[in-house]
Amino acid sequence: MARRISVVTAVHAPSAAYLQDAYKSLEMQELPAGWEWHWSIREDGTGEEVAPYVPNDVRVTFRQGRGGGPGVTRTMALAEAHGDYVKVLDADDQLTPGALARDIAVLDANPDVGWTTSRVLDLLPDGSTAGFDQDPDDGPVERGAVLEHWEANNFRAQVHPATLCVRRDLLLALGGWMALPASEDTGLLLALNAVSRGWFIRDSGLLYRKWPGQMTSQASHSNAAELEARMSVIAARAHTLTDFDWTIPLHG
Numbered sequence: 001m002a003r004r005i006s007v008v009t010a011v012h013a014p015s016a017a018y019l020q021d022a023y024k025s026l027e028m029q030e031l032p033a034g035w036e037w038h039w040s041i042r043e044d045g046t047g048e049e050v051a052p053y054v055p056n057d058v059r060v061t062f063r064q065g066r067g068g069g070p071g072v073t074r075t076m077a078l079a080e081a082h083g084d085y086v087k088v089l090d091a092d093d094q095l096t097p098g099a100l101a102r103d104i105a106v107l108d109a110n111p112d113v114g115w116t117t118s119r120v121l122d123l124l125p126d127g128s129t130a131g132f133d134q135d136p137d138d139g140p141v142e143r144g145a146v147l148e149h150w151e152a153n154n155f156r157a158q159v160h161p162a163t164l165c166v167r168r169d170l171l172l173a174l175g176g177w178m179a180l181p182a183s184e185d186t187g188l189l190l191a192l193n194a195v196s197r198g199w200f201i202r203d204s205g206l207l208y209r210k211w212p213g214q215m216t217s218q219a220s221h222s223n224a225a226e227l228e229a230r231m232s233v234i235a236a237r238a239h240t241l242t243d244f245d246w247t248i249p250l251h252g
Contacts, residue, residue, distance in 0.1 A: 002036040005100055006081035006168070009041045010073035011091035013049035018092040018209065023055045025094035025207075031101055041091075042077035044070065071184030075176030078168075087165045088185065092209040094123070099205040103165035106199045111251040113140065114196030115166040117159040117189075118205025125211060131204070134158070138202035143247075146193040147238045150186075155231050159198070161185035163206045166192060170248055178237070180230055187234040194241035196248045 007026065011019060019041070026039060036059070043050045043064040054062040061080045065073070078086070085107055089095060103116045121129040136158050149158045162185060170192065178187035192198065 002034055004083035005031070005035065005037050005085045005087055005104060005165075006083035007037055007039045007087045007089050007100075008074050008077045008081050009039065009089050009091050010044055010070040010077065011041055011050055012044045012067075013047055015091040016050040016053045019050075019053040020055070021094050022089055022091060023057075023060075025096070026089075028097050029095060029100045030098065032104055035104060037100060038081070038083060039089075040077045040080040042073050042080075044068065044073040068179075069181050069184070071177035071179055071187075074184075078172070078176060081168065084168060085165055086168050086171055088162060090162055092211065093162060094207040094209070096121075096204050096207065098203070100165075102201050102203060102205065106201065107165070107167065107251075110140075110197075110199065112197055112248075113199045114170045114248050115164060115189075115192045116199045116201055117141075117161070117165075118163045118201035119203060120160045120163060120206050120208045121204050123207040123209045129207065135202065136200050138200060141193065141198035141200050143193060143195070143197055144242060146198070147190050147235075147242070150190065151235065155186075157186060157189060159189070159200050160206070160208070161189040162208060164189060164192075167248075167251065170196060173248075178234065180233065181226070183230045183234060187230075187237060190234060190238035191241055194238045195246045 029037060039060045041054060041062045045067045046064045065076055087100060087103060106116050107113060119135050121131050123129055146157050174191050177184040180187060
């Protein structure tokens with residue numbers, strides 16, 4: 001039986017039209033021998049706007065449910081994600097060629113590594129791309145390094161949570177994504193780094209779409225009181241996990 005990497009996507013009506021581009025980027029992935037992908041798409045809500053954009057493919061599962069935000073929606077999507085590894089793909093983003101194969105290669109070769117992230121290119125409205133000039137070196141991200149950088153750089157991590165690929169058992173042990181209205185992926189990233197080493201892949205793994213409707217561009221995302229509360233909870237969780245000194249077992 002083939003091993004599986006599960007791709008998890010939370011979607012709501014404004015981003016549904018971009019699902020086709022995300023699907024095309026999945027179809028382009030060439031996986032190592034003996035591997036397959038499955039795409040678990042879950043709508044944050046129960047409307048009728050998203051379903052017409054879901055690809056008709058046996059490798060794709062689509063479910064709906066009451067709204068709870070992206071973190072709750074992704075966590076619920078884990079019910080359909082049974083692969084060894086879970087890869088995040090936001091509905092409005094696209095994987096670059098080879099992204100899944102690189103994630104698999106790192107996690108298979110390094111049993112002490114719990115998760116990977118990769119370089120991101122912003123996909124601008126005119127179709128051009130722009131990179132980040134402060135990416136870390138290719139290779140291991142030691143425990144605690146992301147939290148240290150995040151706290152020293154105004155709550156900005158040196159690696160991007162939208163590129164995350166993680167061992168499914170580790171993701172479940174941490175409870176999935178944080179139940180926050182935003183920054184839930186950053187909260188998960190810091191929790192993962194508190195209990196396990198990660199790996200940064202210097203090759204670009206994601207086209208991160210910039211468009212007016214994306215959630216991070218909304219005024220509510222930057223509300224000062226909510227932002228302070230989110231960052232406080234994220235930091236407290238990461239520090240508590242660090243103090244507990246939990247660590248993942250080696251994977252054979």
